[in-house]
Amino acid sequence: MTVRITVVNTLNNSSIRMELEPYESVEDIVDTAAEYWGKDAGAYVLRKGSKLLNRGQTVDEINLSEDDVIELIPDPEGGF
Amino acid sequence: MKAREYDTDRFDRMRRIPWLDVDAFHRARCLVVGAGALGNEVVKNMVLAGFRDITVIDMDGIVASNLSRCIFFRDSDDESTPKAEVLASRASELDPDVRITPIVSKVQDLENWDCDVILGCLDNISARLHVNSHAMYHKVPYIDGATDGFRGKVQVVLPGGPCLECSMNKSHMNVMDQRFSCTGNSMMYVPKMASEITTTSIIAAIQVREAMKIISGKPDTCIRNVMYYDGLSGTMQDYELSVGRGCPNHEEISE
DSSP states (O other): OOEEEEEEETTTTEEEEEEEOTTOBHHHHHHHHHHHHOTTOOOEEEEETTEEOOTTOBTTTTTOOTTOEEEEEEOOOBOO | OOTTGGGTOTTHHHHTSTTOOHHHHHHOEEEEEOOSHHHHHHHHHHHHHTOOEEEEEOOOBOOGGGTTTOTTOOTTOOTTSBHHHHHHHHHHTTOTTOEEEEEOSOGGGOOOOOOSEEEEOOSOHHHHHHHHHHHHHHTOOEEEEEEETTEEEEEEEOTTSOOHHHHOOHHHHHHHHHHHHTTSSSSOOOOOOOOOHHHHHHHHHHHHHHHHHHHTTOGGGSOSSEEEEETTTTEEEEEBOOOOTTOGGGHHHHO
16 A cells, blocks of 8 residues: 655755655665755665664664655765 | 872772772774774774784775874875874874774674674774674674764664664665765765764774773663764753564574
8 A cells, every 4th residue: 555654855854745656665765865856965874763774674664654754864974 | 008109000090990990901802993083083982991912904005185184194104094094003103902803894704703792983884884893793792883974873783683674774775875876886976974082982982982881791871872962052861772573683583
């Protein structure tokens, strides 16, 4: 069953609504969000509650339901 | 007992934390990958905490823009001065009993991964994945730090647990592709990223604190599994991570 969720970009607090099928993956969500917020957006991870989502997990497997909110967190790369 | 004997032991105040195993710190063999901003802070904290056997690997020389974040570098240092050697030499001045071995090389050329803990102080995903895979293969705990301006993160990878690669997705691969495609050869382009000392200090301190827990035999108290820090709001949050399906570092588990 199709679910509509909100993805929040924690970098600028903007959000998008996304319509997802049960078989679609975390990778699909990251791809779509990165495309929406710009291709040079860098590396991101997604979190739902206190869990980081693995790229291979599907919408069904992470129990996404209607109106759930997940967050896109920029993944820092520096250190030098 | 001599009067004020407690003031003659360098580690007396640390020994008052009952579970902290300072003697184990003395014995632990530690590998610090990267001698830049995080590397300086990590090594400083490790030496002060009593770690005495540290290997530091870095291929770069010192440039002026390092000086705002690197406690052991000086104006008189220049690009011909390897970061690893300077860091090893000056950090050793903090404690005469410490032995810091510098290796001036790419981490990809490192052959000896025989150590008790690895602290990652890197600036790119490619090198992180390299260290991550060796840490997983050799079953050595790996504590990775990263910063971007006022934001940072620490990920603790324990043998058998979720690793750096488990948390990555196509966006990380895209960043790696961009780094390599910029140069058009096998060299990698690493853009200059925003960085400042307070966030660097916090992330490095947390990395060393996690190493102290592991070496003290308390890995169960470590960050599980990734901690994100936001210096603007002054918040930090731990997030759980599971082993990634198809992660090459967990093939035995995934199958």
